[in-house]
Amino acid sequence: MHILIAPNAFKHSLNAPEVALAIQNGLLQSRLDCVCTCFPIGDGGDGTGSLLVDQRRGKRMPATVADPFGRPITSSFGLVDEGQTAIIEMADASGLRLLPTHELNPLRATSFGTGELIRHALDEGATRFVLAVGGSATVDGGTGILRALGVRFLDATGAELTTPDQLTALAHVDTAGLDPRLLTSDLAILCDVDNTLVGPAGAAAVFGPQKGATPADVQRLDAGLARLAEVARQQTGVDMAAVRHGGAAGGVAAGLHTFLRASLVNGIDFFLTFTGFDRFLEKADLVITGEGSIDEQTLHGKGPYGVAFRAKQQQLPVIGLAGRIPLQPSEALGQYFDTLLAIGHEPTDLPAAFLHTEINLTRTARQLGNMLAAHGPVSSP
Secondary structure, eight states: OEEEEOOOOBTTTBOHHHHHHHHHHHHHHSSOOOEEEEOOOOSSSTTHHHHHHHHTTOEEEEEEEEOTTSOEEEEEEEEETTTTEEEEETHHHHBGGGSOGGGOOTTTOOOHHHHHHHHHHHHTTOOEEEEEOTTBOOOSTTHHHHHHTTOEEEOTTSOBOOSGGGGGGOOEEEOTTSOGGGGGOEEEEEEOOOOOSSSTTSHHHHHTGGGTOOHHHHHHHHHHHHHHHHHHHHHHSOOGGGOTTTTHHHHHHHHHHHHHOOEEEEHHHHHHHHTTHHHHHTTOSEEEEEEEEOSGGGGTTOHHHHHHHHHHHTTOOEEEEEEEOOSSOOHHHHTTOSEEEEOOOSOOOHHHHHHTHHHHHHHHHHHHHHHHHHHOOOOOO
16 A cells, blocks of 8 residues: 655644654554655645755755844755745744744834845845745734835835834835846745734734734734735735735735735645645555644645645545544535544643654554554545
């Protein structure tokens, strides 16, 4: 049996390659006669960029850029397609993982360093850009990136605004200094959320608290993004506030769509196409995917759904492994997942579950392998 192992990361515990390896180890410890292919996936979240570079056998280029508070750090970007396509991982320059918890402050944090990565890639000759924007520490509407690329955000006196807490005073966006190389470049942003820019389901309200925002901070950030959207609409005719996926990465998606004509794409669809996933499906008898939680929200463009959708097009059985699955059977999930297995073996709290993810994945995969060896493969409708 040839098993294709294509999981997403289990957030707060294991990255996607570690998950795939744990599942493979469990299967190989079982009595099942199988060959495993590990194909870790990303849907735009933190780590997606690295996976894209690895799958396309690209190279990583080091670069010194600003962290979310303007301090110099060593970061990197990827180049594939003989240097024509740059893979930018926002978390590598403007990410939550760069900051200790006590430093989180989305009123002051900016995406400027990510813009510097784009500029470095331009200097290397890249003309196509793929941005994986998950895991950002910012809620600045992409203004930091745009400033690094030559755009200026000005108040009524002509003073430049440089942090998100100042955006409520925005009067004009000056694009005269925008790097002209961007006008002939193609920019795709990988999105794994549908949220729009402002309001109760917007970037500040939904993602601000994860990045350290208090309720008062959320109100100020939302007001700043709303002001940015109003000024942008007046100058460009584009309604940033209405852009689907626009709230991704603290509004980076809406900002770059409006001022750089970036395309906002479903992260997992892009990932699977860009990496040639369908070629690996052709050799598979069974597909195993997973992430921390699988429920009906998974069907709204999350990684395991993208894998399962393509596997079902090839009439392959699909097994989903997760830390949490629905208590009751779901007809909607059942269309894509033949079996869902929760990897926990006893009631436990969340920190302990995170700590034991690798052990639980390996144990569950070993048990699954033994069941397959005894009863044969899962059948797919």
